[in-house]
Amino acid sequence: MKVSLNWLRDYVPLTASPEEIARAITFLGFEVEGIHSTAAPRLEHVVVGEILTRARHPNADKLSICTVDVGPAGGIKTIVCGASNCDAGHRVLVALPGAVLPGNFAIKASKIRGQASEGMMCSADELGLTGDHAGLLVLADRPALGLPIQEALPGGDTILDLEITPNRPDCQCHLGIARELAAWFRLPLTYPQERFRGDVSAAPQRPDLLAGVEVRSPEDCPYYSAHVVFGIKVGPSPTWLQDRLRAVGLRPINNVVDATNYVMLETGQPLHAFDAHRLEGRRIVVRPAAEGERLVTLDGKERTLDARTLVIADAARAVVVAGVMGGQDSGVTADTTDLVLECAVFRRQAIRAASRRLGLSTDSSYRYERGVDPHGAPEAAWRAIDLILEIAGGVVAGPAFTIGGDVPWSREIVVTHDYITERLGFDVPAPEMRAAFEALELRVTREEETAQPARGPAWTVAIPSWRDDLDRPIDLVEEVLRLHGTERIPAATVVAPGLAAEDDPIVRFNRQATDYLVGHDFHECVNYTLRPAREVTEWALPAELPRLALANPFVDDQTHLRSSLIGGLLESLRLNQARGVPVARLAETGRVFLEREGQILECIAAAFVLAESAGERSWLRRESADFFTVRHHVAALASLAGLRIGDLLPAAAPGWQAGHAAQAADPRRGWWVSAGLVDLALARSLGIDGRVQAGFVALLPELLPSRAGVRRFQDFSLFPAALRDLALIVPEATPAGEVAARVERAARQAAAASFTFEGASVFDVYRGPGLPDGHKSLAFNLVFRGKDRTLTDDEVNAAFQRLQVEALAGTSWQIRR
Amino acid sequence: MQAQLQAVLAKAAVELPAVHLRPELEAAKARYVGPNGEFTALMKQMGAVPKEERPAAGRLINEAKGRLQALLDEALARIAAAELSAQLGPAIDPTLPAPDPGPGTRHPLTLVREEMCRILRKVGFSVADGPEVESEYYCFDALNTPADHPARDEKDTFYLPADARFGNVSKKDPAERYLLRTHTSSVQIRTMLRGEPPIRIVSPGRVYRRDTTDATHSANFHQLECLYVDRNVTVRDLKALLDHIFAALLGKDTRTRFRPHYFGYTEPSFEVDLAATHLPRVNKPWIEIGGCGMVDPSVFAAVGYDPERWTGYAFGMGLERLAMLLYGIDDIRYFYQNDARFLRQFA
The missing domain is CATH 3.50.40.10 (Phenylalanyl-trna Synthetase, Chain B, domain 3)
Structure with a gap:
């Protein structure tokens, strides 16, 4: 909203400078978005002149040669002019040699198309005034010849562009702002005087005009x-x-x-x-x-x-x-x-x-x-x-x-000096508070002493109809503070408790995940949550797509909630590659939205991409990341949330490369993990060079433990381990995890109470001659140990025999010898 | 015998230094001190030495044995050292660069957020979090936002379809619509509904506005809000917190100022300006950094706190804006492009 200072002065006798007034308005609570002055600029050597004669320029159709009287001091000047309205008789402003017009435009005596010109007649625009720049600024009120510009033009105005907060509709007008300024500067406010006052008792009736x-x-x-x-x-x-x-x-x-x-x-x-x-x-x-x-x-x-x-x-x-x-x-x-x-x-x-x-x-x-x-x-x-x-x-x-309009207005608020002081946290004398109310036309209808332990008076304040925003004692605290000046709030130190509460588990997870990923040389990224439908189809299952759509998207490429962070990371990867910036590892943590039984769940998530750029060259070649690199990272990220992800099975979302990516999930508890190679055709269609391995972990925030559980120390044996190798021939389709689990179960049973089985690890996988078709061999290294003694070969061998029988029981598996 | 010992030692002193492999050394050792070794044979002659000569002969033998052992040890040490150096390739050129990517970098928004949280944690604030999809109640109603407030308009706020169901975002009323939160103040409401005062939280997070993306606007951005609820919390306390935050972040001479403003959920409300002349790319004496105020009694009423008993303050600001001021970044879109040349600058 624009307000004119001249107009405000109709109601309040402001003497402060425009800058001070703008500052007052700012601290009254209205943002001053702009100040501009329409006053004539103070320009040297710009004076009033009268055009005496006008003649065509011999060498230019659009130019005229004028003689101009610039008053007793300057005499008669010859000036070449391009304006169409440089008619004899007009009084105009003339910039004489030596004048510098806005834009650092210096006026000199010169020749224009072979004719001498001793200055320039000015348009409003050339003088830095707002207005018509099509022609000379003609001074209709004919000021005296030779008068300097700032005396010749009427006094200017200052226009303030204000932003009025929605709680103050009463300030959407000059009177409202004038009322605020009168209160700030403690000046009287004069309302416009009506002569009419609504009195139509003696007026003629005209039902023929309005019935x-x-x-x-x-x-x-x-x-x-x-x-x-x-x-x-x-x-x-x-x-x-x-x-x-x-x-x-x-x-x-x-x-x-x-x-x-x-x-x-x-x-x-x-x-x-x-x-x-x-x-x-x-x-x-x-x-x-x-x-x-x-x-x-x-x-x-x-x-x-x-x-x-x-x-x-x-x-x-x-x-x-x-x-x-x-x-x-x-x-x-x-x-x-x-x-x-x-x-x-x-x-x-x-x-x-x-x-x-x-x-x-x-x-x-x-x-x-x-x-x-x-x-x-x-x-x-x-x-x-x-x-x-x-x-x-x-x-x-x-x-x-x-x-x-027949509902009468009446509102009073009772507020005490004590209440206001307690809210402010510093003392404002009672008379100053009362004066603030009255300056704002909030009439104090009653003042009485309050009972101990409160100090200072209680006021009953009548609220005028235009201040509907004032309804409670707290609203009057703001009025006191506004007029006291928010710049005068005294400094203080922060009083803090000795004990702070724990951070939210989500915050802790995100922090740990970021620490992990950054520690593994990933650049942390931030991508938009809203994604294009195309991208969401790549990382969500088809059934989820419509459920992730916004009701009122704004732009075409931000229509859906993201169900994965990988789409954004691929976009970041593409951007870097397109700009020729080598980057291999990008990661992000943030919210994703996953579907379960027709409901969307807002999940926390962490994801990363590992790019192997086909074109990248280095003096030393490293082995590139593979499925097991990213599987390692997703398992580590999941463990930060207290999750053991177990076996991964082939991934279903179309973004993953069939046969080279896998996933694990427990939708009932609420976690989802996937890892592997991004579909090659997809990466190519996105404009990404080379293969990209990626990993993604999402889980319900409710799954996070609110604090780490109590851990107990478990004693371990200091006696030497006994090692045995076991190779099993199993059908190709049997997951290694299933075989391992069975071997471990059998080993634990076989060791039974007499000693412990510490674990089995896969050390070899073999396919090829010597095996039946469609089979593979998995070789495990088994570790046994005695709690209180060195194990004898005999007892370990006996257990090893038992576990082989147990592991094979009911399967088509064979021992590979 | 002495001559024999001397001869064996002389032979060993020539032979052993020429041995380069461990099997050769083992063989040589066997030739001297093995069961059928030359030196062993000499020792066996001790039995034939007359009794009175034995001490002298024994001394000679022991001396010779020590020297022989020293020769063997020397050869073994030389071979062991040669074996180790054989495990090494040629010497490295330490001036070549490591071919691995990295180091990893935290995003500037994370850096600014964590720094603010660190500063606030020192004065008793803990970090809270809450859903980004919210219901109208938690985002607007409980924060004293009138039903027809423009912020609720579909023009300005993203809504989800009326039949959208969110399994883990609770609604107050089944008829409410889900939306993408427009501020993190909804976390304040959820926190207050969960527990009793005193409360001192900072809630950083992602928020959404239906805005055209340009150098200063983004469809999603990040806010950080503080809420403190206790007895006798004052405007002066609020000012003290802001002075503390910005002095800790930008140096102890940093000043803040309050300008009265209007927010539905605080009364009185202020905008906060920062004396900014020492910040990069700022040419104004004061720059707006956030909004704050004393929690409006109607918000306490909405969460079931007695407004007569409890007082509090809230402060919020944009993290992108803070990061832009701090680092002198002039385009908000850089935060979302993740150009590595941008990301590497702040770590």
Whole structure:
């Protein structure tokens, strides 16, 4: 919202500099987004001159040669000019040699196309003023010749562009800001004086112009008034009014429309004027639009309305989208002689919804949707009528049509000095608090002493109708602090407890996972959570896809919640490769969304990619990462969450390369792990060079232990181990993990109570001659140990025999000897 | 006998230094001190030495034995050293670069987040977390956001379809819609609903706005919020916390200031500015860094805390913005592109 300092000075005698005023507004709680001055710049050697003669330039069609009188000191100058309006008789501003115009443009005596020129006649633009740059700035009020520019141009103004917070609709106007500044600088506030004061007792009645007003939607329109003014003369507004509107960015239209806009900018109350003769049936009806009802609004667009939109109608049709914009054929025109002035209050939500639906935001809808003071509306109407009578003539008819507005306003808040001090944490003297209230027109109707142990008085504060935001004692704490100055909050040290609580387990997991991955030379990445459908299909199962879609995506490549972190990491990999940045290891932690039995689960996750770039060269070649590299990392990451992932089985999501990736999951408990090679064709289609190994771990945050369990020391034997090797021939399809599990179970049983079995590890896998077709051999190294003695060969051999029998029982497996 | 001993030793002194392999040494050793060795044979002659000569002969033999053993040890040590050096290849060139990638790097957002959490943990805050998919209640209603507030608009907030079901994100009311949280304040609500004051948490996390992505906007970004609830918490305490945070982060001369503002969930509310002249690429005396205020009594009422009894403050800011100020980064999109040349700069 733009405000003019000159305009504010109508209500409050501000003497502070524009910078001090902007600072005051900032600390009152309104952001100053811009300050600009329309004052004439202080430029040396720029003076008033009068064009005496104008002649064509002999060598250029568009140039003229003028003689210009720049006053007694300068005499008569010859100046070449390119403007079309350099007519003899005009008084203009002349930049003489030595002047430096904005943009560091130095004026010198020179020759232009062979003709001497002793300066330059200026346009507004060239002087750094806002305005027309099409021609010379002609000084209509003919100041004296030779007068310096800053004396020749009228005093300027400063325009502040403010952001008004939504809790302060009362400040959406000059009076509201003036009231705040009056409180800040402790200056008196002067309200505009109405002569009319709403008195229509002696006024003539004109039912021939307006016969009736009906409000059919009183909930959406709690107040509506219509005044008739007849015998007006529509024309341009006086210069002062046009200047005021222009200064804050409004285009002057005519004296009636300008008067309503002026009052809106002054008081915050939107107003609308109808041509009385363009209202059919001499009636005004406030009602919901008929479904599909059409209306051409002032901007020339035809709007199709629905029943949720409130309109102002005459007997036949909608003429205004209530609170938003008037219609084209009911407003005031140059021929209007009799008008109806609407002053209404609409429900905020109704106007906001209508404005949204129509995609139409106006000065009026902006104010209505934030709320206007229903108790200030009549005053605003009177103020507008005063202004119309003053600048457009006419007579007020009586009585006015007024519907609603009969709910009286009354609000008082009781607050104590003690309460405010306790909330602030520092002392503000009681008289200063009271003075702050009163400066803001929050009248203290009662002051009494409070009982011990409280100190200081209790105040009963009457809240004016425009401060609907003040409702509780805490709201008054803010008012005291605003006027005291938030810059004066005294410094203090932080008082902290000796014991802080534990961090959330999610935070701990993410931190540990990141530490692990960074420790293994991965670059931690951050990718967007919202992904394109294409990518989600690569990493989710088809059934999950629709469930991950947003209801209202914004852009095509961010339509779905991610179900994996790998898609983002591949994108980061592609970007680096495309930019010629060698990078092999990328990782990320973050939320993913996985489906279980028709429900989406928000899971925590960690993932990484390991790229083997086909083109990369190095003086020393390392063995590239394989499935077991990434399997190792996912198992380590899962163990950070306390999970043992067990065997991995072939992966199902289309992003993985068949036969070269695997997964494990326990959806019931809520964890999912996958690892392996990214589908080669997919990587190629993404534009990624070389093979990519990847790993992904996701789990429900609820699975994380809230604290580490208590661990107990387990004693171990110091006697030597006894080792045995066992090779089993099993069918190709039998998972190694299944064989290992069976061997371990059998070994544990065979060792039984007499000694311990410490584990079996695969040390060889063989396929080929000597084995039956479709079979493989897995060789295990078994470790036995005695708790309290060195084992004898005999007892170990006996156990080894028993375990072979046990491991093979009920299987087609064979011992390979 | 002495001459014989001398002869054996002389022979060994020539032969043993020429032995280069362990089997040869073993063979040589057998030739001298094995059961049929030359030296062993001489020792056997001791029996034939007259009794009175035995001490002298024994001395001679022992002396000779010691020298022979020294020769053998020397040969063994030489062979063992040769074996070890045979395990090595040619000497390395230590000036060549390691071919492995790395070191790994933490993302600048992680670095800034962890630094803030570290600073806050020292003054008693613990790090809290909560879901990114939220219901309208936890994101808006409980935070005193009116039903028609623009932030709830589908134009500004991402919603999930009305029939979306989230297994582990609770709703207050079954009719509520799910959305992507627009601030981490929902974590404050969930934390307060779970326990009793005093509460002192910092909740960093990812948030979502339906915004056009450009140099300063991103469809998702990160926030960090602090919440403190206790008895007698004051505006002055809040100012003290912010002074502490930014002094710890940017140096003890760093100043902050409050400007009154409006947020639905705090009263009074402030925007926080940082004296920024020492930050890279900032040419204003003050720069906005976040919002804060005293927890509005209506928020306490929503979580079942007695507003008469409990007071508190909340502070929130954008992590990208903080990182941009701290490091002088001028485009938020860099955080999400993960160009390694960017990532390597901050670790």
